[in-house]
Amino acid sequence: MTPEPFLGATDHTPVRHHILSVLVENKAGVLARIAGLFARRGFNIYSLAVAPAEGNARFSRVTIVVDAESAPLEQIVGQLDKLVNVVAIKDLAPRDALERELLLATLSVDNANRGEVLDVTANTGASIVDVNATSVTVMLAGTPTACDRLERALESFADVELQRTGRVALPRLG
Amino acid sequence: MQLTGAQALIKSLEQEGVDTIFGLPGGAILPVYDPILDSSIRHILVRHEQGAGHMAEGYALATGKAGVAMVTSGPGATNIVTPIGNAHMDSTPLVVITGQVATAAIGSDAFQECDITGITMGITKHNFLIQSAHEIPRVVAAAFYLATTGRPGPVLIDLPKDISQSTMEWWYPESIEELDLPGYHPEVEIDERAVARAVELISQSERPVLYVGGGTLKSRAHKELLAFAERTKMPVVTTLMARGAFPDSHDQHLGMPGMHGMYSAVTAIQKSDLLISLGARFDDRVTGQISSFAANAKVIHVDIDKAEINKVRHADVSLQTNVALALGALDGASASPQNLDVWWKEIRTWQERYPLVYDEPTDEGPLRPQHVIEAIASRAAPGTIVTAGVGQHQMWASQFWRFEEPGTWVNSGGAGTMGFGVPAAIGAKVGRPDRTVWCIDGDGCFQMTAQELVTARSEGIPIKVAILNNAYLGMVRQWQEMFYEERYSEVYLSADLPDYVKWAEAMGCVGLRAHNLKEMHEVIEKANEINDVPVVIDFRTDSSEKVFPMVASGASNDDIIVHPLLRGGAR
Numbered sequence: 001m002t003p004e005p006f007l008g009a010t011d012h013t014p015v016r017h018h019i020l021s022v023l024v025e026n027k028a029g030v031l032a033r034i035a036g037l038f039a040r041r042g043f044n045i046y047s048l049a050v051a052p053a054e055g056n057a058r059f060s061r062v063t064i065v066v067d068a069e070s071a072p073l074e075q076i077v078g079q080l081d082k083l084v085n086v087v088a089i090k091d092l093a094p095r096d097a098l099e100r101e102l103l104l105a106t107l108s109v110d111n112a113n114r115g116e117v118l119d120v121t122a123n124t125g126a127s128i129v130d131v132n133a134t135s136v137t138v139m140l141a142g143t144p145t146a147c148d149r150l151e152r153a154l155e156s157f158a159d160v161e162l163q164r165t166g167r168v169a170l171p172r173l174g
Numbered sequence: 175m176q177l178t179g180a181q182a183l184i185k186s187l188e189q190e191g192v193d194t195i196f197g198l199p200g201g202a203i204l205p206v207y208d209p210i211l212d213s214s215i216r217h218i219l220v221r222h223e224q225g226a227g228h229m230a231e232g233y234a235l236a237t238g239k240a241g242v243a244m245v246t247s248g249p250g251a252t253n254i255v256t257p258i259g260n261a262h263m264d265s266t267p268l269v270v271i272t273g274q275v276a277t278a279a280i281g282s283d284a285f286q287e288c289d290i291t292g293i294t295m296g297i298t299k300h301n302f303l304i305q306s307a308h309e310i311p312r313v314v315a316a317a318f319y320l321a322t323t324g325r326p327g328p329v330l331i332d333l334p335k336d337i338s339q340s341t342m343e344w345w346y347p348e349s350i351e352e353l354d355l356p357g358y359h360p361e362v363e364i365d366e367r368a369v370a371r372a373v374e375l376i377s378q379s380e381r382p383v384l385y386v387g388g389g390t391l392k393s394r395a396h397k398e399l400l401a402f403a404e405r406t407k408m409p410v411v412t413t414l415m416a417r418g419a420f421p422d423s424h425d426q427h428l429g430m431p432g433m434h435g436m437y438s439a440v441t442a443i444q445k446s447d448l449l450i451s452l453g454a455r456f457d458d459r460v461t462g463q464i465s466s467f468a469a470n471a472k473v474i475h476v477d478i479d480k481a482e483i484n485k486v487r488h489a490d491v492s493l494q495t496n497v498a499l500a501l502g503a504l505d506g507a508s509a510s511p512q513n514l515d516v517w518w519k520e521i522r523t524w525q526e527r528y529p530l531v532y533d534e535p536t537d538e539g540p541l542r543p544q545h546v547i548e549a550i551a552s553r554a555a556p557g558t559i560v561t562a563g564v565g566q567h568q569m570w571a572s573q574f575w576r577f578e579e580p581g582t583w584v585n586s587g588g589a590g591t592m593g594f595g596v597p598a599a600i601g602a603k604v605g606r607p608d609r610t611v612w613c614i615d616g617d618g619c620f621q622m623t624a625q626e627l628v629t630a631r632s633e634g635i636p637i638k639v640a641i642l643n644n645a646y647l648g649m650v651r652q653w654q655e656m657f658y659e660e661r662y663s664e665v666y667l668s669a670d671l672p673d674y675v676k677w678a679e680a681m682g683c684v685g686l687r688a689h690n691l692k693e694m695h696e697v698i699e700k701a702n703e704i705n706d707v708p709v710v711i712d713f714r715t716d717s718s719e720k721v722f723p724m725v726a727s728g729a730s731n732d733d734i735i736v737h738p739l740l741r742g743g744a745r
């Protein structure tokens with residue numbers, strides 16, 4: 001199987017990556033346990049996002065995009081499942097997952113490029129969320145591919161400060 | 175009833191049926207040492223925290239119960255990291271309690287502060303930093319539940335000093351639900367479809383081998399194993415962690431597989447068409463080069479830990495359950511292989527051609543280490559428990575002692591921790607005071623933890639220690655001889671420094687020495703007569719002895735090197 005390039009034309013994660021939606025107990029050190037496990041077993045994390053699950057103070061949901069080439073997925077899931085604080089693991093195959101990510105970027109603007117910024121923003125579906133005399137901050141909440149597209153479009157601008165959240169995902173509805 | 179956190183901790187341990195704690199106090203754990211004075215629990219004061227950990231392991235391996243150790247924060251905690259790592263590798267149930275600095279001081283680099291939950295995250299099954307006195311009973315109950323169920327392992331409880339000094343209203347959890355472990359499900363069941371597929375594979379097999387690992391002992395499946403093996407007539411091999419799970423005297427037993435395994439055990443696996451792995455994990459010391467390991471065998475893998483299945487070797491059929499249940503199910507389904515007469519005939523020729531051998535001992539010495547072990551074993555009471563350090567002596571002990579029942583072989587397998595033998599023997603003797611306990615030790619290993627003989631003497635724990643004194647870090651010497659052109663680098667120790675007899679005497683033990691055969695028989699007899707204090711014997715053995723058979727590290731098991739006496743005509 002030839003791995004698809006990550007920055008592909010699809011709107012989902014390439015097949016060699018897997019998305020694990022992991023329900024964990026909201027206890028001190030849980031993230032360290034997960035990160036430590038990945039580090040000591042040589043599993044690669046592509047991105048990771050954490051937030052309280054379903055408004056519940058007791059559990060959090062960790063969305064981990066793993067590189068299933070660094071180790072067999074079965075091994076990653078099996079070892080993760082042994083962490084006592086891990087309650088449930090859902091393995092979302094990229095094609096079956098609905099993935100979203102948030103991108104924020106601040107760039108310098110002047111009269112010469114202001115129009116270009118507005119064009120890029122409009123073309124990529126991003127919005128402007130902050131402005132002052134010299135800078136503008138744009139935001140995009142969308143598929144990882146849409147975020148990739150915006151990121152590439154911003155490459156031609158100077159002084160870009162860009163931050164992405166890493167993706168969150170849920171299964172697609174049937 | 176209002177209790178301090180310290181009292182609650184001790185009372186919780188009593189609730190769990192703990193009879194012995196191995197430990198050593200210090201500032202952060204001080205409050206907990208006060209209620210110990212009023213408890214029925216025996217505390218054994220060690221001379222080094224590593225000793226406490228290995229004693230708890232020896233206790234656990236000899237009794238099947240969780241071993242308990244308690245130490246202070248900082249250096250006390252880091253001193254017990256090695257036994258925790260060792261227990262993690264060998265799936266030994268352990269509960270380790272460490273003192274911690276007061277909650278408000280955590281993170282401030284306070285005196286004797288260390289992040290022991292961080293340090294042990296990768297070498298415990300789980301660990302806890304206690305947040306309030308109220309949760310002490312729940313955490314202690316959870317720790318024992320985690321340590322002893324599923325795949326057992328070490329659990330650490332870090333207890334800040336202010337919490338042990340604060341008060342709580344006593345309670346104790348009455349159900350597993352109260353333990354608050356929503357992510358832990360050790361219950362096992364039998365997958366009938368997998369059993370059916372296993373039965374099918376077995377029915378096609380003409381050359382099966384039962385590959386028995388430590389999980390068989392952990393799930394106390396030795397009776398089921400005996401019944402299954404005798405009904406199906408399959409050959410059995412027991413790994414270093416499973417010695418004692420199947421009687422060495424049984425004629426279906428081929429002995430230990432692996433790097434220093436029996437020729438017949440190693441070769442039967444290599445030539446098998448079906449490997450039934452029972453709580454074993456395809457460790458590299460068993461498989462050698464993985465690509466050529468049992469290359470034509472189908473695999474039925476029984477393990478309680480799902481992550482072991484397909485980790486190293488693809489399993490054609492897997493049963494994620496405990497060994498006792500799996501064997502029961504296979505027996506229930508009358509799983510039977512083909513006629514094994516041809517297979518056994520082949521195995522018998524290997525056994526006859528390549529038995530365990532060693533050079534004839536001479537009257538005047540030096541002694542043959544293998545012969546010393548056989549001499550001790552031949553005069554040991556049935557059911558004697560044997561512990562070992564790590565090195566050549568450990569391999570010879572596993573090869574030449576005859577183990578007939580579970581819990582009689584206590585050693586450090588996955589981690590290979592030098593210094594394990596003496597403290598583990600002490601722990602085993604505390605757990606099984608009715609048994610004779612021999613530690614077969616190396617001179618190098620003995621020097622790592624010998625001070626615990628002071629503990630043994632002062633606590634009245636009469637173990638027997640046989641030092642196979644070859645004046646070398648022998649196992650490393652063997653590798654340098656065989657694979658580094660006899661360039662011996664930093665392996666010489668000296669047979670006379672230290673003077674082991676004087677050292678033993680200084681620790682309140684009886685010290686004996688044997689250079690030749692006559693002395694060997696005398697000192698063994700003498701040691702067997704002493705049952706009130708520990709005995710240490712300095713056996714002067716031949717430095718040039720090597721452990722055979724041997725599969726070189728990373729080599730194929732097909733390239734097993736047999737003892738020089740068996741070469742010529744050998745493959």
Ligand SMILES: Cc1ncc(C[n+]2csc(CCOP(=O)(O)OP(=O)(O)O)c2C)c(N)n1
Binds near residue numbers: 566591647650
């Ligand atoms: C704590 C530790 N350090 C180093 C080693 C590496 N090692 C394995 S066996 C061995 C030699 C052991 O010497 P000794 O106790 O005299 O046993 P012998 O092999 O001579 O029987 C060494 C250094 C180890 N296993 N454990």
Ligand SMILES: [Mg+2]
Binds near residue numbers: 617643646648
């Ligand atoms: Mg030695």
